[in-house]
Amino acid sequence: MGSHNPSATNPSSSTSAPPSPAAAAAASSWPLDSLPDASSPQLILTHPTPAERTHTWKMTYPMWGGALTEHDYLAREAYLTTVPLARDGGITHWILTVADAAPDRRPILSSCESLRKRAVVCRGGGDGDGKVKEGVAHGIASVFTEPRFRGRGYASRMMREVGERLRGWQAGGGGNGDGRSLFSVLYSDIGKTFYARHGWAAFESSHVAFKPVEGLAEGQVARVIGYHELAELCAVDERLLRANLARRGPGKTHVALVPELDTLLWHLMREDYMTKSIFGRTPIVRGAVAGEPGKRVWAVWMRGYYGGLKKKEGNTLHILRVVVEDPEQPDEKLVDGFRSIVQVAQHEAAEWKTQDVQMWNPTPKIKGLVEKCGIEFEFVTRDKDSIASLRWYGEEPTAELDWVANEKYAWC
Ligand SMILES: CC(C)(COP(=O)(O)OP(=O)(O)OC[C@H]1O[C@@H](n2cnc3c(N)ncnc32)[C@H](O)[C@@H]1OP(=O)(O)O)[C@@H](O)C(=O)NCCC(=O)NCCS
Structure with missing residues (x-):
């Protein structure tokens, strides 16, 4: 697998598009009983359009934006796509939606983002060669389901799909070899169970x-x-x-x-x-x-x-x-x-x-x-907030991992 070309496949890398009222209205106007089941093959993991991305930020504002006005929160999220770690495809926005519905007219059933980060691994002694190798890891953030879509399994479906997609996402050839990412991390604010169920084990927090x-x-x-x-x-x-x-x-x-x-x-x-x-x-x-x-x-x-x-x-x-x-x-x-x-x-x-x-x-x-x-x-x-959680993409069981420097800088 090669590295990701953001301009070709990630429309969310643009920061300039205004929010589209049509996108917001369309996304919110799907009757609940017309939505596919969380296990349906009709659902896909994809990237939001700029207007859809703004819609998700509007939805997350009441949850995470309390220190700012809504205007400043939306502007901050846009700004955070332009800083060194995030620009040039470093950040990827993800949504779970319906495959055959048109962009800006489809429901956003769940959303999150990932940030590409450099990581190192050393398989110490024993079978390992004791060498420090470099690879790619991903930080996952802003996992969110709009209130009216909650409890239907959409975040679970998205996490299953994102977890698998990140295994090969922008990974190059380093770390685990074969174009595989080393790992992904997230910081759960909803305890240790939900994300563990989907492959992210809770580490010291x-x-x-x-x-x-x-x-x-x-x-x-x-x-x-x-x-x-x-x-x-x-x-x-x-x-x-x-x-x-x-x-x-x-x-x-x-x-x-x-x-x-x-x-x-x-x-x-x-x-x-x-x-x-x-x-x-x-x-x-x-x-x-x-x-x-x-x-x-x-x-x-x-x-x-x-x-x-x-x-x-x-x-x-x-x-x-x-x-x-x-x-x-x-x-x-x-x-x-x-x-x-x-x-x-x-x-x-x-x-x-x-x-x-x-x-x-x-x-x-x-x-x-x-x-x-x-x-x-x-x-x-x-035991509930900011639970450092890691999903390993190598062969070893996660329990054999020693997460070194598990400090706040790794959070996103
Ligand atoms: C957490 C969230 C993304 C779940 O979305 P969802 O689409 O309803 O999730 P699913 O239907 O796949 O799974 C529901 C499960 O989420 C878990 N969950 C949701 N909110 C939770 C909370 N506050 N504390 C603990 N677990 C929670 C439960 O395990 C629930 O399982 P249950 O139905 O057996 O009770 C959604 O509630 C949300 O957006 N909350 C606000 C933002 C947030 O807290 N995001 C997580 C940041 S780490």
Whole structure:
């Protein structure tokens, strides 16, 4: 299988078409009793037209757009098709619809999107060759069925089809070989059962939460990170992550999404859009770093908003990624810098009206620093929201997978 040509087969890659009232009306006016059963061969997985795509965004606005006006939400979704990770076919919009109905006149029975991402795999020791190989993974987001079409099996049918389609989607020849993607991930907000039923197994979904703190004490040892520093940090992070995968033991297949610049920029540009819309300005502080090159600790973060100014609940400062450049250093050498990084994050969280700071799935090393740094924290195991879920396209059973760096940067 070759790589996907977006302009030929994905009409959703255009951002300029206005919403068509006809598409919206046609999609909503199908009588329920005329719709095919979820198992019908009449149903197909395909791509929305620009007008259909706008229709799905209008439908999802009440669910996910609370921090923005509807106008800004629609504009944000369009903007997010143009950022580095998404443009040139990086994002694909999917709909489940009726095969023989005309585009813009057909019902959109369920919808979602996928984002292509770089990923690495290492089949450590044992039968594996211990080499780190590169491949394609997909992040799935915005799974949605219009309220009146719910409970009829349409999202289940779409997930079955999307899961299979992504196996060979834009995969090139890497990773699993034979033009197969390595894996797809999604973050379930509806618990662990629904997606597991369709092939995405739930992985560790915990976080450390810190409270926002007004004001920042003088004499912080951490330095703030701006946009311009991210390229260097991402390059170091990727090198360290690859070495980490290669060092891991036999008997497991170790996988990770690459925490590369475009992946972080997707979050930061989304954050810029949101903060500009909500506050009229964008943040400067994108993270904090402590220590000298070779011995640094850093965290990169983004502010996510669902409540906006009306409701702090739903607004979170998310640590996208934490890196300890030299994990051989004893905690005592790292803890002052780590504490200062968390304090900068807490201060930013208060300044930007979020209810907490979240650090997802900390490694044992980071957990040790959290415990030693003396800042009050809560350890949360999630069982309903943002359940990190992965579907593996290789031969090994999913239970043999070790998902490394299962942190917020991988979310979409
Ligand atoms: C979740 C959603 C996509 C399901 O669409 P659907 O077409 O009705 O799904 P299906 O008919 O294939 O399956 C229904 C199953 O969804 C699951 N489900 C739906 N909402 C759920 C929720 N809030 N919590 C847990 N499970 C849920 C149930 O397992 C349900 O099974 P049941 O009928 O035995 O109760 C739809 O309810 C929706 O759009 N919700 C709002 C957006 C959302 O939450 N999306 C998921 C983001 S991860």
